[in-house]
Amino acid sequence: MIAVDGVSKSFGSFVAIEDLSFEVAAGEIVGLLGPNGAGKTTMMRILAGVFPPSRGTVHVAGYDVVKDPLRTRAAVGYFPERVSAYLDMTVSSYLRYVAKMKGFSGSAANSQAVSAMGACGIEAVANRIIGSLSKGFRQRVGIAQALTGEPSVLILDEPTSGLDPEQVADMRDLIRGLGEKRTVILSTHILPEVESTCDRVIILHRGRIVAVDTTGNLSRRIQRAGRIFVEIDAPVEDARQHLSQFAGVSSVESKPRSGDSAASFIVMTEQDRDVRAALASSIVQRGWGLVELRSVAFSLEEIFLTLTQDQEGS
Amino acid sequence: MTRIWTICRRELQATFGSVVAYILLAVFMLLSGYFFYSDLVFILLMASFTPVAGLWQWVFLDLRLVTLLIVPLVTMRLFAEEKKLGTIELLWTYPVRDIEIILGKFLAAVAFFLVMLLPNAILCALLFSYHPFDLGPLMSAYLGLILLGVSFIACGLFVSSTTENQVVSAMVTYGILVFFWFLTWNEEAANQAALRILLGLSLFDRFFNFTRGVIDIRDVVFFVLFISFFLFLTWQSLTARKWRGVP
Ligand SMILES: Nc1ncnc2c1ncn2[C@@H]1O[C@H](COP(=O)(O)OP(=O)(O)OP(=O)(O)O)[C@@H](O)[C@H]1O
Ligand SMILES: [Mg+2]
Numbered sequence: 001m002i003a004v005d006g007v008s009k010s011f012g013s014f015v016a017i018e019d020l021s022f023e024v025a026a027g028e029i030v031g032l033l034g035p036n037g038a039g040k041t042t043m044m045r046i047l048a049g050v051f052p053p054s055r056g057t058v059h060v061a062g063y064d065v066v067k068d069p070l071r072t073r074a075a076v077g078y079f080p081e082r083v084s085a086y087l088d089m090t091v092s093s094y095l096r097y098v099a100k101m102k103g104f105s106g107s108a109a110n111s112q113a114v115s116a117m118g119a120c121g122i123e124a125v126a127n128r129i130i131g132s133l134s135k136g137f138r139q140r141v142g143i144a145q146a147l148t149g150e151p152s153v154l155i156l157d158e159p160t161s162g163l164d165p166e167q168v169a170d171m172r173d174l175i176r177g178l179g180e181k182r183t184v185i186l187s188t189h190i191l192p193e194v195e196s197t198c199d200r201v202i203i204l205h206r207g208r209i210v211a212v213d214t215t216g217n218l219s220r221r222i223q224r225a226g227r228i229f230v231e232i233d234a235p236v237e238d239a240r241q242h243l244s245q246f247a248g249v250s251s252v253e254s255k256p257r258s259g260d261s262a263a264s265f266i267v268m269t270e271q272d273r274d275v276r277a278a279l280a281s282s283i284v285q286r287g288w289g290l291v292e293l294r295s296v297a298f299s300l301e302e303i304f305l306t307l308t309q310d311q312e313g314s
Numbered sequence: 315m316t317r318i319w320t321i322c323r324r325e326l327q328a329t330f331g332s333v334v335a336y337i338l339l340a341v342f343m344l345l346s347g348y349f350f351y352s353d354l355v356f357i358l359l360m361a362s363f364t365p366v367a368g369l370w371q372w373v374f375l376d377l378r379l380v381t382l383l384i385v386p387l388v389t390m391r392l393f394a395e396e397k398k399l400g401t402i403e404l405l406w407t408y409p410v411r412d413i414e415i416i417l418g419k420f421l422a423a424v425a426f427f428l429v430m431l432l433p434n435a436i437l438c439a440l441l442f443s444y445h446p447f448d449l450g451p452l453m454s455a456y457l458g459l460i461l462l463g464v465s466f467i468a469c470g471l472f473v474s475s476t477t478e479n480q481v482v483s484a485m486v487t488y489g490i491l492v493f494f495w496f497l498t499w500n501e502e503a504a505n506q507a508a509l510r511i512l513l514g515l516s517l518f519d520r521f522f523n524f525t526r527g528v529i530d531i532r533d534v535v536f537f538v539l540f541i542s543f544f545l546f547l548t549w550q551s552l553t554a555r556k557w558r559g560v561p
Contacts, residue, residue: 083400
């Protein structure tokens, strides 16, 4: 549905993104993740047809964004980072205008506006002036604007920024719902957002791709060293000694006790070694009670730090 | 094509939805009405035998000034406001050509200008009903004024596309238009050859011919070229995002 191949974009001598290549299949929800200035907005503007890439090719819904800009744009709904709308229009007249700009006329434009309002839950404010709406509702009007015309691809640039936690949850639900029938690319610099919404994630840093993978795979891939949480019913020092002398374990960190008698540890293991089964049986053999043993995945927060540090190191 | 109309309509709705439009219309009406009246009285006093012959020259030279005063205030928001709000970025993601965006806004401003001229046309019609006169010179003067006003609009549209500040937009437009007016003011300083070129470029000298009832096709062509040139510059200014990015 989206194919980006060797894309660079520079503004004057400043290179905003460099040699990006990735693909997004129909129906996927993909997160573009990166710190400020990583190039997320620049990439999304290219996808939405705001400006062409300096180098490389981009296909969206089968059309080349440079050779066939109007047809590409017709297939894409865009929600800009800077939420904007004509503040003097009512929600419904604004969305009708958007539908007309996207090529619908008369009653078709009207029904487009109505269904976009329905999808975003803003029917109640249909006749309000946009300038009088709260931030959360304006954001929804922005999403409705992107949805108008039933585009097959949605490009959402930081759709949850500036919302309160409840609105953020609502917005994520909304996006997940939209993603059921459409291809969605959303950008964010909040990791849990990607984890909760996206199938795959593309991590950008300083205009380059640092990693592309499924959200789950990525955390496994980065997990060069394994991490295990163990809770043992045994004297703390004995248990610690046993764990740290165990083959394949690189370090042991004890967790503060939470009232009961069991001792808990975070055990880091050497690369590519799964010691869980052996560890469990050795604990049981010593006659201790094994309360809990599970591997702990790295959060994207940690992955992200590791990846970007790797980049800087190389 | 239909998108030109969609943009034009939204633009007109936005214009007439704000009180600024009515203030501009009122100021234009009052000033042009006042000039019409005082010029009429003056001509009647000076040359009572042919009241209308020299009238149009006076009236339209005054209207020229009122147009110069008002048009930059009409065009200042066209693109500047969209840039300020950020809605321009959205326009660029819709299946619409830059040229359609430009023409939609341009036509909306032209329509507003024509509405602005209406009260004055009614005065002329009234005068005609009391005292029928030769319509030729009046029509020529109107053609000249419309070409002049539309030239101002094209210039204002371009300036508006270069800034997100409406005040800057109006001020720079005044600057450029006054420059085209003053081009021939220092006739003494310039040599003959230079003066001929400057005269050729002066919007106001060309307008002068129309007010005398003379329609010279070269003057018409000049205005059309002037308008096309600024529409082209506007197009270039929108296209600049391709290497400069979106601010
Ligand atoms: N019009 C422009 N002219 C010059 N530099 C620009 C322009 N637009 C963006 N940049 C630069 O390109 C880089 C990438 O910007 P971009 O807006 O794509 O980042 P981002 O990942 O969206 O960041 P954020 O999380 O802050 O939104 C930044 O360093 C920015 O300063
Ligand atoms: Mg951004």
